[in-house]
Amino acid sequence: MTSATKLDGLDVGYDIPALPGMREGDIQTPCLLLDLDALERNIRKMGDYARAHGMRLRVHGKMHKSVDVAKLQMELGGACGVCCQKVSEAEVFARGGISDVMLSNQVRDPAKIDRLARLPKLGARTLVCVDDPANLADLSEAAVRHGTTLECLVEIDCGAGRCGVTTTPDVVKISRAIEAAPGLKFAGLQAYQGAMQHLESYADRKAKVDVAVAMVTDAVAALKAEGLDCDVVSGGGTGSYPFESSSGVYNELQCGSYAFMDADYGRILDSDGNRIDAGEWENALFLLTSIMSHAKADKAICDAGLKAQSVDSGLPVVFGRDDVTYVKCSDEHGEIADPAGVLAVNDKLRLVPGHCDPTCNLHDWYVGVRGGRVEVVWPVSARGKVY
Amino acid sequence: MTSATKLDGLDVGYDIPALPGMREGDIQTPCLLLDLDALERNIRKMGDYARAHGMRLRVHGKMHKSVDVAKLQMELGGACGVCCQKVSEAEVFARGGISDVMLSNQVRDPAKIDRLARLPKLGARTLVCVDDPANLADLSEAAVRHGTTLECLVEIDCGAGRCGVTTTPDVVKISRAIEAAPGLKFAGLQAYQGAMQHLESYADRKAKVDVAVAMVTDAVAALKAEGLDCDVVSGGGTGSYPFESSSGVYNELQCGSYAFMDADYGRILDSDGNRIDAGEWENALFLLTSIMSHAKADKAICDAGLKAQSVDSGLPVVFGRDDVTYVKCSDEHGEIADPAGVLAVNDKLRLVPGHCDPTCNLHDWYVGVRGGRVEVVWPVSARGKVY
Numbered sequence: 001m002t003s004a005t006k007l008d009g010l011d012v013g014y015d016i017p018a019l020p021g022m023r024e025g026d027i028q029t030p031c032l033l034l035d036l037d038a039l040e041r042n043i044r045k046m047g048d049y050a051r052a053h054g055m056r057l058r059v060h061g062k063m064h065k066s067v068d069v070a071k072l073q074m075e076l077g078g079a080c081g082v083c084c085q086k087v088s089e090a091e092v093f094a095r096g097g098i099s100d101v102m103l104s105n106q107v108r109d110p111a112k113i114d115r116l117a118r119l120p121k122l123g124a125r126t127l128v129c130v131d132d133p134a135n136l137a138d139l140s141e142a143a144v145r146h147g148t149t150l151e152c153l154v155e156i157d158c159g160a161g162r163c164g165v166t167t168t169p170d171v172v173k174i175s176r177a178i179e180a181a182p183g184l185k186f187a188g189l190q191a192y193q194g195a196m197q198h199l200e201s202y203a204d205r206k207a208k209v210d211v212a213v214a215m216v217t218d219a220v221a222a223l224k225a226e227g228l229d230c231d232v233v234s235g236g237g238t239g240s241y242p243f244e245s246s247s248g249v250y251n252e253l254q255c256g257s258y259a260f261m262d263a264d265y266g267r268i269l270d271s272d273g274n275r276i277d278a279g280e281w282e283n284a285l286f287l288l289t290s291i292m293s294h295a296k297a298d299k300a301i302c303d304a305g306l307k308a309q310s311v312d313s314g315l316p317v318v319f320g321r322d323d324v325t326y327v328k329c330s331d332e333h334g335e336i337a338d339p340a341g342v343l344a345v346n347d348k349l350r351l352v353p354g355h356c357d358p359t360c361n362l363h364d365w366y367v368g369v370r371g372g373r374v375e376v377v378w379p380v381s382a383r384g385k386v387y
Numbered sequence: 388m389t390s391a392t393k394l395d396g397l398d399v400g401y402d403i404p405a406l407p408g409m410r411e412g413d414i415q416t417p418c419l420l421l422d423l424d425a426l427e428r429n430i431r432k433m434g435d436y437a438r439a440h441g442m443r444l445r446v447h448g449k450m451h452k453s454v455d456v457a458k459l460q461m462e463l464g465g466a467c468g469v470c471c472q473k474v475s476e477a478e479v480f481a482r483g484g485i486s487d488v489m490l491s492n493q494v495r496d497p498a499k500i501d502r503l504a505r506l507p508k509l510g511a512r513t514l515v516c517v518d519d520p521a522n523l524a525d526l527s528e529a530a531v532r533h534g535t536t537l538e539c540l541v542e543i544d545c546g547a548g549r550c551g552v553t554t555t556p557d558v559v560k561i562s563r564a565i566e567a568a569p570g571l572k573f574a575g576l577q578a579y580q581g582a583m584q585h586l587e588s589y590a591d592r593k594a595k596v597d598v599a600v601a602m603v604t605d606a607v608a609a610l611k612a613e614g615l616d617c618d619v620v621s622g623g624g625t626g627s628y629p630f631e632s633s634s635g636v637y638n639e640l641q642c643g644s645y646a647f648m649d650a651d652y653g654r655i656l657d658s659d660g661n662r663i664d665a666g667e668w669e670n671a672l673f674l675l676t677s678i679m680s681h682a683k684a685d686k687a688i689c690d691a692g693l694k695a696q697s698v699d700s701g702l703p704v705v706f707g708r709d710d711v712t713y714v715k716c717s718d719e720h721g722e723i724a725d726p727a728g729v730l731a732v733n734d735k736l737r738l739v740p741g742h743c744d745p746t747c748n749l750h751d752w753y754v755g756v757r758g759g760r761v762e763v764v765w766p767v768s769a770r771g772k773v774y
Contacts, residue, residue: 015475017774028498028774062718085719088402105719108679108732111415131682132732162720163680163688194717292495293550295518301550306745308773311699312716329699330581331449331744332472332492332773333549345495345519357718358693362749364771384751384770386695386719387404387415 018367022374027367029290029348030304032360034260034368036375038284039069040076042259045281046241047077050253053245056080058102058234060256061089063357065382066366067096073259074098081125083234083254087112088385094124096381102127102234104190104254106155106163108135112387117142117150117183127232129155129190131164133177136184143183151187152178153232156219158212160194171219175228188230191216192254197239198264198313202271209243217249238281239268260285262356264313286319286350287359288367289334291343300336300343304351305329310358316351326351405754409761414754416677416735417691419747421647421755423762425671426456427463429646432668433628434464437640440632443467445489445621447643448476450744452769453753454483460646461485468512470621470641474499475772481511483768489514489621491577491641493542493550495522499774504529504537504570514619516542516577518551520564523571530570538574539565540619543606545599547581558606562615575617578603579641584626585651585700589658596630604636625668626655647672649743651700673706673737674746675754676721678730687723687730691738692716697745703738713738 017031027033050057059073061082070093073079081100082093090101101124107116117139119126130136130152143150154174157164165171171189179186196208212235220230234252236244241258244250257265258281266277277283289304306329309316316326316334323342328335334351336343343349353359360366361383368376404418414420437444446460448469457480460466468487469480477488488511494503504526506513517523517539530537541561544551552558558576566573583595599622607617621639623631628645631637644652645668653664664670676691693716696703703713703721710729715722721738723730730736740746747753748770755763 015772015774026498028496030773106680109415109677111413131680134732157682161683161686162717162722163682165682290496293493293518295544295550295552296548299548303773306697306699306742307748310693310697312693330549335549345521355693361694362771363773384749385402386417386690386750387402 015364016377017365018374018377020374020377024369024372024374025348027288027374029288030308031288032363032366032380033286033288033350034366035284035286036368036370038282039259040072042261042281042284043073043077046255046258047079049241049245051078055245055250056252058083058100058252058254059259060084060254061093061382063256064260064360065089065380065385066378067093067098067381068376068378069259070096070098084382086385086387087115088387089382090119090126091115092382092385094119094122099123100125102153103129104192105129106131106135110138113138113142117146117148120148121146125151127151127153127187129153129163130174130178131155133174136177136181140181140183149183149185151185153187153190153234154178156189156191156215158191158193158215159196159208160192162194168219168222172222172226175223176226179228186228188232188234189216189219190234192235192237193240194237197237198268199239200268202269205239205268206243209240213243213247213249216247220249238265257356260356261352263317263352263354266352283319283352285353285356285360287316287353289349289351291336291345291347294343294345297341298337298339300324300338302334302336302349303332304334305332307331308362309351309353310355310362312358313355316353319350319352321349324349402751403764404752405761405764407761407764411756411759411761412735414675414761416675417695418675419750419753420673420675420737421753422671422673423755423757425669426646427459429648429668429671430460430464433642433645434466436628436632438465442632442637443639445470445487445639445641446646447471447641448480448769450643451647451747452476452767452772453765454480454485454768455763455765456646456753457485471769473772473774474502475774476769477506477513478502479769479772481506481509486510487512489540490516491579492516493518493522497525500525500529504533504535507535508533512538514538514540514574516540516550517561517565518542520561523564523568527568527570536570536572538572540574540577540621541565543576543578543602545578545580545602546583546595547579549581555606555609559609559613562610563613566615573615575619575621576603576606577621579622579624580627581624584624585655586626587655589656592626592655593630596627600630600634600636603634607636625652644743647743648739649700650704650739650741653739670706670739672740672743672747674703674740676736676738678723678732678734681730681732684728685724685726687711687725689721689723689736690719691721692719694718695749696738696740697742697749699745700742703740706737706739708736711736
């Protein structure tokens with residue numbers, strides 16, 4: 001290969017779908033598109049809500065995996081910091097300058113615990129969840145070794161049936177052990193009811209959170225009787241935050257999807273029986289796709305399949321169109337029913353992904369647009385950070 | 388942050404799950420694991436089969452997205468090169484030294500066509516599929532502009548109902564137009580029956596391919612009558628390659644999944660009624676995961692959820708174990724039914740992913756093991772190359 005060939009542009013820049021200033025029509029597909037106006041409105045709205053209800057807002061970074069979006073949520077939405085699910089994600093946020101990072105998950109592997117205990121050296125307050133007293137010796141030893149403090153939350157399983165303890169005596173036992181361990185500090189409770197966030201009915205969701213609130217209220221009172229105050233009582237997602245906010249016991253929300261929305265979340269109903277993507281939250285995230293074959297009259301094939309989106313929560317919805325429908329997904333292709341044959345090759349469509357979190361995790365870039373122009377191109381900073 | 392902190396190791400190496408020489412037990416999870424012995428046996432076996440049946444083997448690079456695996460398939464399995472689905476993937480393979488690269492897909496966007504037409508400058512024979520004569524002017528103009536040759540295959544839709552033309556007259560019309568276009572060369576036919584690869588019954592799969600063979604035979608004869616010889620008649624996957632190999636008209640196989648296997652493919656039956664992962668092909672790809680919570684007696688929680696695997700074709704299977712079962716998947720967690728409570732925190736399990744292609748696309752690294760030690764760590768070279 002000659003240097004002339006290299007200068008020809010073959011080796012640079014090809015994997016960035018857009019550059020700032022570019023017209024929206026020139027963006028390479030498939031890629032993640034952010035409507036910056038809608039994103040900023042969502043971010044301000046949740047920030048205003050939390051402030052008005054006296055709640056701290058700790059945005060969930062696992063959803064977008066982006067330092068840039070997290071900083072916007074802190075700047076425009078008053079977020080105190082982020083929560084995330086993996087040590088490698090937390091490292092990205094801490095290195096990116098987020099000063100308050102919660103691992104809303106257990107960390108058990110010794111190598112990961114070592115990494116976790118180094119995080120405060122990056123200037124980030126570091127919180128982690130615990131559901132097993134056997135974890136504490138490892139966490140304590142690592143914190144002492146690195147001369148740092150790990151703030152620990154006891155995770156209550158308040159309905160998800162996954163991690164977390166289920167009784168107040170267990171909560172108290174672990175909390176006391178945290179407080180007694182060198183290098184560790186008892187910080188409060190993690191009680192996220194993940195299993196109800198996507199129930200369609202507002203009343204059904206409220207009923208599930210009522211159970212969580214009762215468990216958390218009991219635990220907080222028992223801890224107080226032991227002289228242990230909860231600085232943090234954290235929980236609440238996009239499908240439940242009004243309930244935790246009016247609970248009188250939670251003091252922190254950890255919503256994620258509200259900022260972007262997706263097709264699956266959008267279908268749940270608010271207290272008036274309206275879909276939450278019809279007023280409460282706007283679709284700010286899209287998967288931009290192009291038609292790349294239309295060899296059949298009533299079917300267009302687009303370039304966004306399983307490698308551009310996760311279909312675990314259903315197929316994407318074509319935004320703003322009721323004349324065409326995304327009906328089938330294979331590895332690299334999507335089939336768009338086009339009964340009237342209105343689509344042409346190279347036409348672009350905005351898809352609303354079925355599930356935003358694992359879809360964002362597939363991509364390297366967010367392309368932020370406003371007024372038909374690319375304004376920013378942000379890396380998906382923690383993409384693939386599964387460790 | 389002080390430089391001492393940086394030297395402390397915080398900024399390097401953390402996102403590589405393993406290093407060569409490491410014991411298998413020290414690998415960070417979740418990550419993709421390759422059993423190198425099984426992989427090499429699969430690769431040699433398919434190579435031997437193709438050679439014995441006089442078929443070229445063009446391995447599907449979209450499955451593994453790895454230059455290293457492709458080179459092993461050429462070296463040990465006699466593969467002529469790769470096929471892949473996206474221009475950005477083809478660039479990775481061509482830059483990685485693969486000298487024969489087929490785009491088994493249409494390319495319609497002008498910017499992507501420009502990139503495609505530059506590929507031969509990297510030393511790679513470049514083939515691309517066409518299903519619309521309107522595509523040819525763009526392909527031809529780009530090839531002429533870059534002084535390269537694009538070899539074009541007409542894609543026949545032989546049952547998948549996606550891209551491709553469905554009649555012999557359409558095949559002939561496009562083939563003649565290719566041959567007449569400057570910078571383009573007619574190379575033959577692409578006729579991959581993707582929709583039948585996962586049918587369980589051998590007889591059902593054969594019946595579907597019989598239809599494809601009839602279409603292809605008719606097209607090849609009609610082209611011959613026009614003086615157009617097909618250098619390449621390509622198709623065949625892991626679920627169908629014996630049928631194309633005995634068709635008398637196909638001369639090239641484009642199998643992918645045989646090398647790694649997955650849970651969904653493994654369930655299809657061979658001509659003797661045995662699962663193809665019980666003898667025909669070995670599981671060589673695993674998703675290594677660790678137990679990170681066991682707060683419930685009968686349920687262990689592992690660290691591999693939707694961000695470590697695609698569940699479009701079903702949940703993963705725990706390899707070599709019938710006492711524990713992967714029963715539920717959320718973003719970052721997997722629930723393992725453990726009725727006898729045999730698992731402990733930090734235990735590792737090998738999962739066989741439901742669907743290998745989109746699962747591999749989530750990861751940055753393959754960790755290749757042999758004899759309990761890490762032998763190689765290969766990048767997933769074309770991960771995220773969706774353009």
